Amino acid sequence: xxxxxxxxxxxxxxxxxxxxxxxxxxxxxxxxxxxxxxxxxxxxxxxxxxxxxxxxxxxxxxxxxxxxxxxxxxxxxxxxxxxxxxxxxxxxxxxxxxxxxxxxxxxxxxxxxxxxxxxxxxxxxxxxxxxxxxxxxxxxxxxxxxxxxxxxxxxxxxxxxxxxxxxxxxxxxxxxxxxxxxxxxxxxxxxxxxxxxxxxxxxxxxxxxxxxxxxxxxxxxxxxxxxxxxxxxxxxxxxxxxxxxxxxxxxxxxxxxxxxxxxxxxxxxxxxxxxxxxxxxxxxxxxxxxxxxxxxxxxxxxxxxxxxxxxxxxxxxxxxxxxxxxxxxxxxxxxxxxxxxxxxxxxxxxxxxxxxxxxxxxxxxxxxxxxxxxxxxxxxxxxxxxxxxxxxxxxxxxxxxxxxxxxxxxxxxxxxxxxxxxxxxxxxxxxxxxxxxxxxxxxxxxxxxxxxxxxxxxxxxxx
Ligand SMILES: *Cc1c(COP(=O)(O)O)cnc(C)c1O
Numbered sequence: 001x002x003x004x005x006x007x008x009x010x011x012x013x014x015x016x017x018x019x020x021x022x023x024x025x026x027x028x029x030x031x032x033x034x035x036x037x038x039x040x041x042x043x044x045x046x047x048x049x050x051x052x053x054x055x056x057x058x059x060x061x062x063x064x065x066x067x068x069x070x071x072x073x074x075x076x077x078x079x080x081x082x083x084x085x086x087x088x089x090x091x092x093x094x095x096x097x098x099x100x101x102x103x104x105x106x107x108x109x110x111x112x113x114x115x116x117x118x119x120x121x122x123x124x125x126x127x128x129x130x131x132x133x134x135x136x137x138x139x140x141x142x143x144x145x146x147x148x149x150x151x152x153x154x155x156x157x158x159x160x161x162x163x164x165x166x167x168x169x170x171x172x173x174x175x176x177x178x179x180x181x182x183x184x185x186x187x188x189x190x191x192x193x194x195x196x197x198x199x200x201x202x203x204x205x206x207x208x209x210x211x212x213x214x215x216x217x218x219x220x221x222x223x224x225x226x227x228x229x230x231x232x233x234x235x236x237x238x239x240x241x242x243x244x245x246x247x248x249x250x251x252x253x254x255x256x257x258x259x260x261x262x263x264x265x266x267x268x269x270x271x272x273x274x275x276x277x278x279x280x281x282x283x284x285x286x287x288x289x290x291x292x293x294x295x296x297x298x299x300x301x302x303x304x305x306x307x308x309x310x311x312x313x314x315x316x317x318x319x320x321x322x323x324x325x326x327x328x329x330x331x332x333x334x335x336x337x338x339x340x341x342x343x344x345x346x347x348x349x350x351x352x353x354x355x356x357x358x359x360x361x362x363x364x365x366x367x368x369x370x371x372x373x374x375x376x377x378x379x380x381x382x383x384x385x386x387x388x389x390x391x392x393x394x395x396x397x398x399x400x401x402x403x404x405x406x407x408x409x410x411x412x413x414x415x416x417x418x419x420x421x422x423x424x425x426x427x428x429x430x431x432x433x434x435x436x437x438x439x440x441x442x443x444x445x446x447x448x449x450x451x452x453x454x455x456x457x458x459x460x461x462x463x
Contacts, residue, residue, distance in 0.1 A: 024381035024402040025285075028372070034282040034289075035369050035416045037070035037329050039440075046376025048414060051440030055333055055373050055412055058445060062438050064412070065353035067423050069330040069448070071106070071441035074419075077292075077325045078110040084296035085319065092136050094277050094322025095121045097420035102439060102448040103326070104128035113156070115320050119146045126153060136320075138185075140206050147172050157181045159235050159274075161208060166223050173228035183274055184209060184223060185235040186216040188254040192239035192247030194280060194287075199250045207237070211254055220262050220270075233315060234258055237276025241323065243289060245298045248275055252299070256306040259315065269313055275299060277320035281327040283417045284369050289324070323420035330419035332357060332435070333373070334397075336411045337389070346383045349403065351413060354388010355395045356432045358415070358422045362394045370398045374412035377404035386413065390430050423449065431457055 031040060031048070040050045047054045050070050058068055081091045092113040093103075099116075104125050107114055114130050116122045117138040125135055132154040140161045142150075150158060151173050160166050160182050173180040187208040191201030203210035209219045216234075223231045236251050255273055263269050280289050290298075299317060307314045334351035341347045360366035370386050381402035388395040397415060426434045433452040438445050 024383075028381055028402060028404055029376040031371065032282075032285045032369070034285060034287070035328070037331065037416070038073040038076060039070050040331075040416075042376065048371070048373035050331075051445070052443035053440050053445050055414065058438060058440075059333060059335065059374075059412055061445065062436055062447065063451065064333050064335040065351065065357055065435045066333050066451075067330050067357075067418060067435055067437045068333055068414075069326075069419060069437055069439045071329075071439045073329040074103070074326060075106055075110055077329065078107060078112050080292045081296075081319075081321055081325060082111045084292040085300075085317070086296075089296070089300070089316060090318040092274075092318055092320045093325055094320045095125065096424055097322030098326045098330075098422075098424045098437075099124050100437060100449050101128035104130050108134075113318075115322075119143070119149060122146070122150060122153070122155075132156070136183075140208075144168065144172065148176070151176055151178060151180050157183055157232065159183045159185050160219070160223065161185050163209070163219060163222070166219060166226070166229070170223075170226035170228035179228060179230045181230045181232050182223065183233045183235040183272065184216065184219050184231065185237070186211050186219075186255070186258065188236050188238070188251045190238045190247050190251045190254070192242045192244070192251075192278065194241050194243055197238070197242075197244060197247030197250070199247075208235075211258060216258055217261055217265070220258070221265075224266060224268065231270065233270045233272030233274060235274040235276065237274075237320070238278060240278045241280040242278045243280045243287070245290075245295070245302075248299060249302050251275065252302045253306050256303070256310050256312065259307075259312055260310040263312060269315075271315050272318065273303060273315045274318040274320065275303075277322050277324070279321050279324040281323055281417060281420075283367050292321075292324070295319075327420035328417050330422075330437070331414040331416040332397075332418045332422065334386075334413045334415070336407060336409050336413060339407055339409065341382075346385055346400075347403075347407075349384050349386050349407060349413070350389060351386060351397065352389060353432070353435060354390045354397060355392065356388070356390060356427050356429045357435050358397055358418060359425050359427065360421055361396050361399060363425075365399075368398045368401075368415050368417065370401045370403065370413055370415045372404055372407060372411055373414040377406055379404040379406035381405070382407075386415070390432065392429075428452075428457065433457070 113134040133156040185208040187203040338350040382405040386398040436451040437449040
C-alpha cells in the first residue's frame with residue numbers, strides 16, 4: 001500500500017510526470033480508443049467523425065470552439081455503472097462534472113440518480129424532470145434558501161457537512177412539517193490522487209466533519225436526537241482522478257469503524273454508506289482507468305469484508321462518479337489560428353478558445369492529448385504547446401504535444417476527454433463567449449447547450 005506524499009501537493013488534481021513527452025508517438029494519425037469517445041473514428045479522408053458526423057461538418061454548422069459529446073457513449077457509460085452496481089446499490093452522477101437538461105433526461109432514462117451542490121444545479125435537475133427522491137444535495141455552505149427549496153422539493157437526501165448544518169436542516173424540515181433523510185459527510189483522513197493516497201492526510205479542509213477526535217461520532221449523536229432528521233448513513237469522498245482502489249479500502253475501513261461505534265452506542269445500524277466519486281479516466285495514453293464492473297466488485301468486496309469483521313449488516317452502498325461517466329464522452333473542437341515556431345524551443349499553436357473553456361490545465365497542471373482532426377498528415381512530428389486566445393501567458397490547453405509539422409491556420413484540432421469539468425467550469429474571461437455543447441448520435445447532431453452570444457453578455461451588464 002502506497003503511503004507516499006503526493007507530488008502535486010495539496011492540489012486535488014492530476015499527477016504530472018516530467019519528461020513524459022520526450023518521444024513523439026509512432027503514428028500521429030492514430031486515435032487511442034482509451035482517450036476518445038466510443039464512436040470516434042477517422043473516415044477515408046482522415047477526417048475525424050463521431051456519431052457518424054464528421055468534424056468539418058460540425059465546425060461548419062455549429063462553429064468552433066465547441067464541445068462535441070457522444071450521446072451513445074454517455075448512455076453506455078451511465079448504463080455500465082448502473083449495471084455494475086446492480087439493484088443493491090445506487091449510482092449518483094455528480095452533476096458538477098457537467099449538467100444540462102438533456103444530460104438529466106439521459107440519466108433518468110438510464111436509471112441513475114443525481115448529485116447536485118447548488119440551487120442552480122437543483123433547478124436544472126428538477127426542470128428536466130428528475131424525480132426529487134433521486135436527487136442528493138451536497139455542499140459545504142448550502143444557504144438556508146437552498147436547503148428550504150431542497151426539502152420542499154422532497155430531495156432523497158441532504159448530505160450534512162457541518163455541525164451548524166445539522167441544526168439548520170433539522171430546523172427547516174421541522175418548520176416544513178417533514179423529516180428529511182440525511183447522510184453525514186465525514187473526513188476519514190485519507191487523501192487520494194491518481195496513483196497515490198495518503199492514509200494519514202490532514203483533515204485540514206473545508207468539507208465534512210473529521211472522524212478524528214470523536215467529532216463524527218458527536219455529529220451522529222446530535223443528528224439522531226433531532227426530530228426533523230432521518231439519519232440514513234455516512235458519506236465519504238476522498239479525492240479525484242483516482243486509479244488505485246487502496247485509498248477507498250482505508251476510507252471504507254474507517255467509515256465502517258464509525259458505523260460500529262454508532263451501533264455500540266445507540267443500538268442503531270445505519271443502513272447506507274456513500275463512498276463518493278473520484279474515479280479516474282484516461283486523459284492521455286499513459287492513464288489506465290478501471291472498468292465500472294471492476295470498481296463495483298472491488299468496493300462491494302471491501303465494504304462487505306469490513307462489515308463482516310465488525311459484525312454489521314452490510315449497508316446499501318452508493319457511489320458518485322462524475323468524471324468517469326461524462327469525461328471521456330466529449331472532445332473540444334478548435335480551429336487553429338496562429339502557428340508560431342520558436343527556434344530550439346517549441347511551436348506555439350493558438351486556438352480559438354483556451355482557459356475560458358478548459359481551465360484544468362492552468363488550475364491543476366492537468367494533462368491532455370490533442371490531434372489534428374480535419375485531415376490526416378504524414379508530416380514530421382513537431383513539439384507543440386496548444387494555447388488559447390486569452391491575455392494571460394498561463395492560458396495553456398495542452399502543455400506538451402506532438403502535432404504534424406505542416407499544421408496550418410484553419411486546421412481543426414480536437415482535445416479529447418473534455419466532458420468533465422470543462423464546460424461546467426467555463427468562464428467569460430476576456431468576454432470570450434462560452435462554447436456550445438453539441439450532442440451527436442446516429443448521424444444527427446443537436447445543440448444541448450447553445451453558444452453564448454454578445455447579447456447574453458450585454459444582457460447581464462445593465463449599464
Ligand atoms: C466532485 C465530487 C464527486 C465527483 O467526483 P468525480 O471526480 O467527478 O468522480 C462526487 N462526490 C462528491 C461529494 C464530490 O465533491
